[in-house]
Amino acid sequence: MIDTIYYENSISEHDRTKEIMKRFPKAFSIPCENHKEIFNPKGQNFRLQKKKPSLILAEKKDNFALPIPETYGIGGKYNFYFSHMLNCLYDCRYCFLQGMYPSSHYLLFINYEDFLSDIQNKTNQHPGRPTWFFSGYDCDSLALDSISAFLESFIPFFQKETNAHLELRTKSVNINPLLRYEPLENVVTAFSFTPKELSIQLEHGVPSVESRIKAMKKITDAGWQVGLRIDPLIDCHDFDQRYKILFEDIFSTIPVEKIHSVSIGAFRMPVNFFKKIEKLYPEEKLFTGSLEKRGSSISYSLEIEQKKKETCKNLLLEHIPREKIFDCETTPDKAV
Amino acid sequence: MNFVVALHAEAKPIIDHLGLTKHPLPSPFALFSDETYQLVVSGMGKQNIAHAVSFLHGRRTCKNLPWLNVGLAGHGNAPLGEAFQIAKFTDQQNEQTGYPPQVFTTPLLKAFLKTCNQPSMEYHLNTAYDMEGSAFFESAYRYSNTELVQSIKIISDNPQNPVSHFDKSLVHSLISPQVPKIVSLSKEMIRAAKEISAPSEIETLFTEINQIHTLTETQKHQIKKAIRHGKIVGISDSQIRKLAHSERNAKELIFKLNQKLEEKNLYS
Numbered sequence: 001m002i003d004t005i006y007y008e009n010s011i012s013e014h015d016r017t018k019e020i021m022k023r024f025p026k027a028f029s030i031p032c033e034n035h036k037e038i039f040n041p042k043g044q045n046f047r048l049q050k051k052k053p054s055l056i057l058a059e060k061k062d063n064f065a066l067p068i069p070e071t072y073g074i075g076g077k078y079n080f081y082f083s084h085m086l087n088c089l090y091d092c093r094y095c096f097l098q099g100m101y102p103s104s105h106y107l108l109f110i111n112y113e114d115f116l117s118d119i120q121n122k123t124n125q126h127p128g129r130p131t132w133f134f135s136g137y138d139c140d141s142l143a144l145d146s147i148s149a150f151l152e153s154f155i156p157f158f159q160k161e162t163n164a165h166l167e168l169r170t171k172s173v174n175i176n177p178l179l180r181y182e183p184l185e186n187v188v189t190a191f192s193f194t195p196k197e198l199s200i201q202l203e204h205g206v207p208s209v210e211s212r213i214k215a216m217k218k219i220t221d222a223g224w225q226v227g228l229r230i231d232p233l234i235d236c237h238d239f240d241q242r243y244k245i246l247f248e249d250i251f252s253t254i255p256v257e258k259i260h261s262v263s264i265g266a267f268r269m270p271v272n273f274f275k276k277i278e279k280l281y282p283e284e285k286l287f288t289g290s291l292e293k294r295g296s297s298i299s300y301s302l303e304i305e306q307k308k309k310e311t312c313k314n315l316l317l318e319h320i321p322r323e324k325i326f327d328c329e330t331t332p333d334k335a336v
Numbered sequence: 337m338n339f340v341v342a343l344h345a346e347a348k349p350i351i352d353h354l355g356l357t358k359h360p361l362p363s364p365f366a367l368f369s370d371e372t373y374q375l376v377v378s379g380m381g382k383q384n385i386a387h388a389v390s391f392l393h394g395r396r397t398c399k400n401l402p403w404l405n406v407g408l409a410g411h412g413n414a415p416l417g418e419a420f421q422i423a424k425f426t427d428q429q430n431e432q433t434g435y436p437p438q439v440f441t442t443p444l445l446k447a448f449l450k451t452c453n454q455p456s457m458e459y460h461l462n463t464a465y466d467m468e469g470s471a472f473f474e475s476a477y478r479y480s481n482t483e484l485v486q487s488i489k490i491i492s493d494n495p496q497n498p499v500s501h502f503d504k505s506l507v508h509s510l511i512s513p514q515v516p517k518i519v520s521l522s523k524e525m526i527r528a529a530k531e532i533s534a535p536s537e538i539e540t541l542f543t544e545i546n547q548i549h550t551l552t553e554t555q556k557h558q559i560k561k562a563i564r565h566g567k568i569v570g571i572s573d574s575q576i577r578k579l580a581h582s583e584r585n586a587k588e589l590i591f592k593l594n595q596k597l598e599e600k601n602l603y604s
Contacts, residue, residue: 004423004438004446028446030424030435038435041482048483048528052439103437198603236603282534288565288601 002147004054005029006038006105011059016110020057020147027055034058039086039103047280049104050091055147060084060109064118068134071329074188074227074261076132076165080122083138084109084150090140090171091204093284094232097138099273106144112153119157123164136169136190143172151177155187162186169229173207173215183223188260190227191216193250195242198234202286209246213253220258230316231265231328233308235289235300244315251319262320264312265328266305267291274298337526338392338403339375340385340476342468345507346407347377353515365391372526382427382451382471389475400533402484402525403476406518408510409449409489410456410465410499419514420447420464421521422487427470428452434473437483440524444517449489459495484529486521490514538563541573549586559586562593569600 005027011017012031021029032038035058065080073079086107087097098104109115123131135141135154145151151168155178158166165186168178178189194202196209207215216226228250236242269277271293278287291298299305309327316325341347344366350356356368356375365388366377374396378388389403414420423446426433438446448463450456451470459465469487476485490510493499542560545551551559566576576593583589 006435028423028438030448032424032433032435037433041434043477043480043482044437045481045483045532047532048439048481049437051528052441054438105437234603280532282564283568285568285601286603288568288597289603290598290601 002027002055002106003052005057006032006035006054007057008035008059009033011057011110014059014110016112016149017057019149020055020108020110023147024055035107039101039105039107042102044102045280046098046101046104046276053087054105056105056107057110058107059111060114064115065122065133068137071327072134072263073132074167074263074326076130078122078126078129078131079134080119080132081134081137082115082119084112084115084135085139085144085148087138088140089143090206092171092206093202093204093277093281093286094234094267094269096269096273098280099269099276100138106139106147108144108148112150116154116157119164120161123161126163128163130163130165130186132165132167134167134169136167140170140172141168142170142174142178142189145174145177149177151181155181155184158184158187167227169227171203171206171212173211175215175219178219178224179222183225185225188225188227189216189219190229190261190263192229192231193246194230194232194234195236195246197238197242198236202234209249213250216250217253220254225258225260226254227260228262229265230312231263232267233264233305233312234267234286235304235308239308240311240315243312247315247319256320259320259324261324261326262316263326263328264309264316266300266309268297268299271296271298337373337522337529338389338396338401338476339373339522340378340388340392340403340405340472341375342378342380342385342407343507344377345504346511347375349508349512349515350406350518351375353519363391367392367395373522378468381467382453385468386471386475389472389479393479398533399480400484400529401480402522402529403472403480403486404518404522404525405469405472405476405487406511407466407468407487407489408492408507409469410459410493411447411489411491412459412461412463412495414445414447414464414491414494416491416494416497417510417513418445418491419517420445420489420491422447422449422464422469422489425449425451425470425473425487432470432474434470434477436473436486439483439528440486440521442517442521442524444488444521447489449487455499457498457500459498464489464491481532484525486525488514488518488521534564535567537573538567541576544577545580545589548580549583549589551586555586555590558590559593562590562597565597565601566593569597571596571600 456465
């Protein structure tokens with residue numbers, strides 16, 4: 001799967017680097033001074049690299065856990081996101097990563113201990129009050145766990161630090177690494193969904209809707225809480241019917257009491273990301289839709305966005321109480 | 337697809353295999369081509385190859401053309417005749433380093449390349465040595481995506497067979513066995529380039545419309561976008577052409593095109 005591994009010279013002797021290298025004995029490994037030499041240069045084509053991404057092993061120096069946009073929470077007051085990895089195994093055509101990064105190589109920061117130390121510090125700033133940490137904004141939290149062994153390092157921390165809450169956002173069905181642990185009340189595995197007709201066309205390489213629901217079921221059967229992320233909402237033919245069926249499929253399988261939260265976010269993208277993605281995939285129908293510039297974002301018209309969100313909320317309310325539903329409002333002038 | 341090769345003896349097996357013909361007109365570099373390929377013989381050294389890349393670009397200034405450098409190199413521990421795809425290059429003089437993205441599936445082994453100003457008598461492990469590579473990459477990166485700029489080096493000397501003893505009559509026999517791998521990579525690069533290139537029909541239709549109506553820069557952009565979106569949602573070229581002839585001006589044409597698009601652009 002990985003043919004080429006780049007690694008920063010400074011971490012060549014790190015245990016995690018050695019462990020990961022061992023998993024790819026046939027990969028060609030290339031030393032570099034700084035991951036930016038490979039990840040950042042101009043003139044790279046995200047689409048071509050996505051055909052065969054390489055792995056870059058690096059050390060993150062700062063900005064480990066950062067505040068999330070104000071409207072993106074799921075009920076907590078103190079919210080941060082962190083990214084031990086940049087880029088994703090999957091290739092969703094609506095994904096902002098395509099516009100954000102110059103490269104689609106998997107960039108893995110192997111100094112997990114520094115992330116955890118920052119998470120600990122931020123948790124300590126609010127003693128006795130829950131602090132949320134969101135993983136999976138810039139990568140899929142579970143999909144590449146067989147390479148990153150992310151859960152092995154992070155779950156034990158959240159076992160001990162119950163004041164810190166973790167969201168693992170994913171579209172993966174790779175749940176076995178999680179099932180090795182006893183369920184934790186402060187960890188939510190949040191699965192993103194679009195209706196299956198859209199998923200087939202837009203979410204390349206992503207496990208089917210059906211298999212993701214099965215994975216959710218296994219997790220909840222084991223006692224874990226899950227989240228639903230209906231994000232991005234995509235306007236489409238038979239919108240009401242397709243989302244209705246999606247919710248029926250989910251709620252007929254997953255007990256409501258095991259669903260921690262549902263969040264809804266309409267399709268939105270910073271303008272410069274959108275322009276880049278449109279150039280990368282000029283044949284993609286999604287970008288011909290009734291999209292418009294609002295502030296510094298491209299999104300559906302306010303009228304369409306509100307109507308579709310309302311439809312979804314009403315459909316969800318047939319299955320789940322209002323207090324579990326959160327709206328990821330479009331914040332045009334803030335980062336997604 | 338552009339091949340850049342330092343010496344005619346290195347180029348000949350590729351020219352023969354692809355059946356390229358020499359350009360009869362005088363030019364600063366020997367040039368061979370057919371409908372798909374251009375091959376330039378640059379001469380040795382960084383300056384020559386940089387000029388040859390610019391020369392070749394000047395002949396076909398398309399975006400996203402693949403560039404492939406092929407040539408002989410020394411190596412610290414590889415046997416003679418082994419072929420490598422370059423995964424990292426360093427210029428010995430200015431220490432500039434680059435990492436050509438490894439996105440193609442090829443049976444070629446990978447190597448680091450050090451580009452020197454003079455033939456190198458030093459042989460470090462896992463490193464190939466040439467006199468053009470870094471300049472080739474730096475020059476071709478100006479004209480194409482980094483993924484579409486690659487280099488293959490075939491080993492002509494090593495510590496047991498130093499460059500000082502190199503027999504030039506062996507060039508053909510070193511390169512020839514690797515030609516199928518070279519051509520195979522070039523074909524994959526061509527496929528990748530096609531995938532990211534805008535279909536030429538869009539440009540053809542736009543040129544027609546541009547001759548019918550006077551267009552501002554913004555309108556040019558809007559019409560190109562409408563043609564592109566029209567193709568995606570299934571509005572035919574002939575429908576667009578008909579509208580272009582029937583509408584009185586560009587503004588009305590754009591309005592009508594957008595109206596047609598709105599009827600069809602809902603995701604299915």
